[in-house]
Amino acid sequence: MIDHALLVQMLLGALLGLSVYLPLAAGQLSLATPAFYAIGGTLAALVSTRFPQLVGAGTGLNGADAAAFPLHALLLEMLLAGLLCGGLALALGRPVLRLRGIYLAIATIALVEIVRVAILNLPFTGGAVGIFGIPQVFATASGYLLPALGLLLLAGWGLQHLETRPLGLAMAAIRDDELAARCLGIHTLRVKLTAFVLSAVLAGSTGALAAHVFNTWNARQGSFDASVTTLAFVILGGSRTWLGPVFGGLLLTALPELLRPVGDARLVLFGLVILLGPLLVPQGLITPALLERIGRWRWSTGGKP
Amino acid sequence: MSDALLQSLLNGIASGGVYALVALGYTLIFSVLGVINFAQGALFSLGGYLTYLLMGGRIGVNGALPGGMLPVAMPFWLALPLAAVLSGLVALVVERIAFAPLRRRQAEPLLSLITSLGAGVVLVNLLQILMGAEGYAFPASALASLPVSLAIGAARIRTLQLLLLLVCALAVLALTLWLDHSRSGRALRAVAEDATTARLLGINSDRMVRLAFWISGVLAGLGGGLIGVSVSLAGPYFGMAFGLKGLAVLVLGGLGSVPGAIAGGLLMGLVEAFVPSALSGWRDAVAFAILFVVLLLRPDGLLGRRAVEKV
Numbered sequence: 001m002i003d004h005a006l007l008v009q010m011l012l013g014a015l016l017g018l019s020v021y022l023p024l025a026a027g028q029l030s031l032a033t034p035a036f037y038a039i040g041g042t043l044a045a046l047v048s049t050r051f052p053q054l055v056g057a058g059t060g061l062n063g064a065d066a067a068a069f070p071l072h073a074l075l076l077e078m079l080l081a082g083l084l085c086g087g088l089a090l091a092l093g094r095p096v097l098r099l100r101g102i103y104l105a106i107a108t109i110a111l112v113e114i115v116r117v118a119i120l121n122l123p124f125t126g127g128a129v130g131i132f133g134i135p136q137v138f139a140t141a142s143g144y145l146l147p148a149l150g151l152l153l154l155a156g157w158g159l160q161h162l163e164t165r166p167l168g169l170a171m172a173a174i175r176d177d178e179l180a181a182r183c184l185g186i187h188t189l190r191v192k193l194t195a196f197v198l199s200a201v202l203a204g205s206t207g208a209l210a211a212h213v214f215n216t217w218n219a220r221q222g223s224f225d226a227s228v229t230t231l232a233f234v235i236l237g238g239s240r241t242w243l244g245p246v247f248g249g250l251l252l253t254a255l256p257e258l259l260r261p262v263g264d265a266r267l268v269l270f271g272l273v274i275l276l277g278p279l280l281v282p283q284g285l286i287t288p289a290l291l292e293r294i295g296r297w298r299w300s301t302g303g304k305p
Numbered sequence: 306m307s308d309a310l311l312q313s314l315l316n317g318i319a320s321g322g323v324y325a326l327v328a329l330g331y332t333l334i335f336s337v338l339g340v341i342n343f344a345q346g347a348l349f350s351l352g353g354y355l356t357y358l359l360m361g362g363r364i365g366v367n368g369a370l371p372g373g374m375l376p377v378a379m380p381f382w383l384a385l386p387l388a389a390v391l392s393g394l395v396a397l398v399v400e401r402i403a404f405a406p407l408r409r410r411q412a413e414p415l416l417s418l419i420t421s422l423g424a425g426v427v428l429v430n431l432l433q434i435l436m437g438a439e440g441y442a443f444p445a446s447a448l449a450s451l452p453v454s455l456a457i458g459a460a461r462i463r464t465l466q467l468l469l470l471l472v473c474a475l476a477v478l479a480l481t482l483w484l485d486h487s488r489s490g491r492a493l494r495a496v497a498e499d500a501t502t503a504r505l506l507g508i509n510s511d512r513m514v515r516l517a518f519w520i521s522g523v524l525a526g527l528g529g530g531l532i533g534v535s536v537s538l539a540g541p542y543f544g545m546a547f548g549l550k551g552l553a554v555l556v557l558g559g560l561g562s563v564p565g566a567i568a569g570g571l572l573m574g575l576v577e578a579f580v581p582s583a584l585s586g587w588r589d590a591v592a593f594a595i596l597f598v599v600l601l602l603r604p605d606g607l608l609g610r611r612a613v614e615k616v
Contacts, residue, residue, distance in 0.1 A: 029415065095601045096601070098601075098604060099600060099604050100604075102341060102560070103556065103560075103600060103604060105418075106552055106553070106555075106556045106596070106600075107556075107596070107597060107600045107601075109549070109552065109593075110553060110593035110594075110596045110597045110600075111593075111597065113549065113589070113590065113593040114590050114593050114594055114597065117586070117587060117589050117590035117593075118590065120586065121586040121587055224545070224549055228343070228418070228419070228422045231418070231419065232419050232422075232423075235415070235416065235419050236419075264430075264433070264434045265430075265434065267426065267430040267433075268426075268427050268430045268431055268434070270426065271423050271424070271425075271426030271427035271428075271429075271430060272423065272427055273423070274419055274420070274422060274423030274426060275402065275403060275420050275423025275424050275426075275427060276420075276423070277419070277423075278407070278412075278416040278419050278420050279406050279407065279420060282407075282410075282412050282413070282416060
C-alpha cells in the first residue's frame with residue numbers, strides 16, 4: 001500500500017503543512033507556501049539540469065544517469081532555495097503583512113497565481129511541459145527518505161524549541177490578540193515577518209528536494225489547489241501544535257493514493273474528507289489536550305522515569 | 306474608433322461583465338456572513354454544463370453515460386436561466402452542508418474556507434465522473450436564429466459578445482434594483498449591515514443567508530452558461546479559473562461593495578483585453594498583479610471603506 005515513493009511524498013506534505021502552520025501560529029493566514037515551493041523547485045530544476053557545477057556536481061549529467069547527482073549538491077540546492085525564498089519573503093513580507101485576515105489570504109493567493117503564470121511563461125522554465133530529466137541523487141525513492149526526514153526533524157526540533165522561546169511566545173500572543181501583544185511592547189511586524197520568512201525558507205527547501213524526488217518540475221506544482229490543500233493539512237491535522245500539520249500532511253497526501261482502488265471517485269472522496277473534516281473535528285485531529293492525555297497515559301502505564 | 310480597438314473594448318466589457326457576476330456572488334455572501342464561498346468556481350462550471358445538457362447536448366465518450374442526453378432540447382434563452390436557477394439550488398445545498406453547521410456552532414470563519422472548497426472539489430469531480438474530462442463546444446446551432454455578427458458603423462461585432470454584455474447588464478441591473486427597492490432586498494442589506502439588529506427588527510437572517518447563496522449560485526451559473534456558449538466548456542475545472550479571478554475582482558472592488566464588484570470586474574476585463582497578443586500567456590497573471598499592487602497601495606480595495614479597528 002504505502003511504498004517508499006509515497007512515504008517520501010507524505011514527508012514532503014508534512015513539511016508543506018509546517019510551512020503553512022508557521023505564519024498561522026502568529027495569527028496570519030498566508031497561503032503563499034505553494035509559491036515558494038514552486039520557486040524552490042524551479043531553482044533546483046534549473047541548477048541541476050543547466051548549471052550543476054554551481055553546486056559542485058560536475059558537468060555532463062543527464063536524467064538517465066541514476067544516482068549521479070551527489071548528496072552534498074542536493075543539500076546545497078536546498079540551502080540556496082531556502083535563502084532565495086527567504087530573501088523574497090523578507091522583501092515582500094513588509095508590505096504584504098500589513099494586510100489582515102482574508103485580505104492577506106487573497107493577496108497570497110494572488111502571489112501564487114503570479115508565480116504559476118510566470119513559471120508557465122518564462123523562456124527558461126520549459127512552459128507547460130516544465131523541466132524534466134532532473135538528475136537523481138539516489139537510485140531508488142527510498143534514498144530520499146533520509147533528506148526528507150532530516151528536514152522534517154530539523155523543522156520539528158526548531159518548532160518544538162520555539163514554543164518556549166520569546167519568538168514563539170510572541171507569535172502565540174499575536175495570534176490571540178494582536179493589539180494586546182503590541183501593547184505589551186512586542187514588535188508585531190518583526191515577529192510576523194520572521195514567521196513568514198521561516199515559512200518561505202521551509203517551503204523553498206522542500207521544493208528543491210521535491211524537484212529531485214519527482215524528476216520533473218512544472219507550473220502545476222504550485223497552484224491555488226495546492227494553497228488550499230496545504231491549508232487543509234493544517235486545519236484537519238490541528239493548528240494548535242506543530243504535530244498537527246505534520247500529521248495532516250502525512251495523512252492527506254497518502255489519502256488520494258490509498259483511494260486509488262476506487263478509481264474516479266477518489267477525488268470525490270478526498271473532497272468529502274476536506275468538506276466534512278472541519279465539521280467533525282473543528283479543532284483538528286491533533287490538539288494540545290490530546291497530546292497531554294497521551295503524555296499522562298504513558299506516565300501511568302509503561303514509561304517509568 | 307478603429308475596428309480592432311472597438312472589438313477589444315467590447316471583449317473587455319463582456320468578459321468584465323462575467324467577472325462582475327462572479328464577484329457579485331462572492332460579495333452577497335461576504336456581506337451577510339463575512340466569509341468567502343470557495344465553491345463559487347464549481348457552481349460556475351456546473352452552470353455551463355447544465356446549460357449544455359438542457360440544450361440537448363450529448364455526454365462525451367469519457368463520461369459515465371457515453372452518448373447519453375437529457376430528453377429535452379431547449380433553446381438557449383430557456384436553457385440558460387433554467388441552468389442558473391438549478392445552480393442556485395445546488396448553492397443552497399452547499400450552504401446547508403458546508404456553512405450552516407459551522408454557523409450554528411459559531412466556529413472559526415477560517416473553517417468555512419476549507420469546507421466550501423471541499424464542496425467545490427466534490428462538485429467538480431462529480432461533474433468529471435458524469436461528463437468526462439474532455440472539453441465541450443456548444444453546437445453551432447445554439448443561437449441559430451441570430452446572425453453571427455452585426456455591423457455597427459464600420460465595425461463588425463460578434464453577436465455573442467453583445468449577448469454576453471446584455472445578459473450581464475440585465476443581471477446586474479436586476480440585482481441592484483432588487484437590493485435597493487424591494488422589501489427582501491432591503492432586508493438582506495439590513496442583515497449585511499448588522500445581523501443582530503436586523504434579527505431584533507424581525508428579519509429572518511437565516512432566510513436572508515439562504516437567499517444570498519441562492520442568488521450567488523444563480524449568478525455563477527449564468528456566468529458559466531455564457532462562457533460555455535461564447536467560448537466552450539474546457540473541462541469540469543474551467544469554472545475554477547473564473548472563480549479565482551472573481552476573487553481578485555472582489556478584493557479589487559472592496560469586500561462587500563456592490564458597485565465595487567461591478568467596477569472591478571469591468572476594469573479587470575478591460576485591462577485583460579488590452580494585453581498585447583505577444584504577451585497573451587501572461588494574461589491570467591494580470592488580474593492578480595493588479596490586485597497585488599492595489600492591495601499594497603490601498604489595503605481595503607479601490608472602493609472599499611476603511612475598516613475601523615475597535616478595541
